[in-house]
Amino acid sequence: MNADRLARALSGWPPPVLDPAGPYSEPVTRLAWALLLGGFGVLAVVIAALAIAIWGGPALKRRLGGDRAIWIGGFAFPVIVLTALLIWGLTLTSRLSATDPIAGEMRVQVTGEMWWWRVAYLDESGRERIRDANELHIPVGRPVMIELASADVVHSFWIPRLGGKMDMIPGRTNRLRIQADAPGVYAGQCAEYCGGPHALMGFVVIAHTPADFVRWQAGRTAPARPPESAGRRLFEQRGCAACHTVGGTAANGLAGPDLSHIASRRSLGAGILPNDRPTLSRWIADSQALKPGNRMPAYRQLPADELRAITDYMGSLK
Template structure:
C-alpha cells in the first residue's frame, strides 16, 4: 500500500473527489486563460501601437472586458460547478454506513454508528471503510474550528463547535488514503493527520466482526502500570476499568498504522518514545511527558498497548 503521508490532491480515488478534481482543473485552465488575456492586454498597453492602445482604453473594450466577459464566464462556471458537484449533496441510502468524526486538539475521535446514530465502536485518527460503497461522515468539533480533508476521497469541510456537518466519501478500490486538518487550529495543527483505509467489502465485514468480539489482553503488570500512572484517566480500553475520554480510545491501538495522529509509525519503540515524552515529538499536544518512568516501565506499557488489537 502507498505511503498515506503523501497526499496527491489531483489523483481522485472515488466519485466525490473525482468531481472536485475535474472542477479544480477547469478553474486552473480558466485562470491560465484569464492570465494570458491580461498579459496580452498589458503588452499592448506597454508596447502596442497607438491605434491598439486607443481601442484597449476605449469604452467598448471596458464594457466587454470589465463587465460582459466576467458575467458570462462566471455565470457559466457557477452553473457548471453546481451541476458537476451535485453528488456531494445528493441524498444517500438510509442503510449507508455512518461514522462520526470529532475534531480535537490535535487528533481525531472516531465513532462507528448504528442505524439509530449510537456509537458501537470507538477509534482514533484512522477510519476503516468498505471499498466501492459510500460512507456518510458526521463531522463535529469539541473545541475550535477544524477542517476535515482526505483529498483523494472527497471535499474539504469545516468542523464547527456546536454544529454537525455531513460529508460523503467513497473509495473505488482498496487502499490507504492520507488526510489532514486543513484549518489552522493552533499549536501542532500541521501534525494533525488522518488515515482512511478502504478494504475489500468481505474483508471489511470480517475485520469489524472480529473487533466487536475482541477482548483486551490480560497483561497484569502492564494493566496495573497503565492505571497507576494515570493513563486510564484520559484513555479508554473497552472491557477494562479504563474509561477516560480526554484522549484517544486505545481499545485497538495496536492495529493502527500510526501514532500521534499520523506522525509516527506504530511499533514498540515509537510507543515507548511517545509515552515517555510526546512533547518532544509533537510540541503542544495535551499529553504530559512521563520522564519519571524507567525504560523497563516504558517497555511494559508499550507491550501492554501492543497487545490491544
C-alpha cells in the same frame, strides 16, 4: 526509526490533491482543473487587453477594434467566463452537499480534538458500535456518511482523494460523504489552522475489500479481553486510565484516544509516526519531544522497567 515502518505508516502521504479515487472527489478535481485553466485563460486575455490599452499605438487599437475590443477583452469576457464557471461548478458539485440517506451507506462520526481525531462507527439508529481514533476503515464501493463535529476549536476534515473539504465547527454537525473505488490507504489532514501542532494533525482512511472489512468489523465488535499483566496494572495505576479507555478493563477515560486496539493502528500521534514498539515507548515517555504542544503530558519519571511493561501491554492490544 525504521524507514520501512515509517513509509508504511505514512503511506498515502502527502495526499495527491488532483488524483481522485472515488465518485465524491472526482467532481471536485474536475472543477479544480477547470478553474485553474479558466483562470489562466482569463488572466492571459486581461493582461493582453491591458497591454494594448497602455502600450498599443492608435494603429494597433484600430486594427483590433478600438476601445470596444479592450472593453470586451478586459471586462465582458472575464465576467461571462467566470459567471459560466460559477454556474457550472455549482451544478457539478450540487450532489456533494446532499445529506439525504442513501440505501446501504455506512455512518461514522468524526470529532476533531486538539490535535487528533475521535472516531465512532454508528449503527442505523445512530448509536455507537465501534470506537477508534485517528483512522477510518471503510469497505470499497460503499458510500460513507461522515458526521463531523468539533470538541474545541474549528478544525477541517480533508481526505483529498475521497472527497472535498468540510469544516468542523463547535456546536454544529456538518456532513460529508466519501467513497473509495479501490482498496488502499488514503491520507488526509486538518485543513483549518487550529493552533499548536495543527500541521501534525493527520488522518488515514483504509479502504478494504468487502470481505476484509467484514472480518475487521467482526474483530472490533467482539468482546475485548486484554491480558492480565504487570503493564496493565501499571497503566491503571500511573494515571493512564484517567484519560484513555481500554475495552474490558477499568480504564475508561475519555480525554484521550481510545486505546483498546492501539497495536493494530498504522500510526501514532494522529498519522505522523510509525506504530512500532520503539516509537510507542518514546511516545509514552515523552510525547512532547515527538509532537510538541499535544495534550499528553510527558512521563519521564517512569523507571525503565515500568516503561517497558506498559509498552509491552500497549503492544498486545490488537
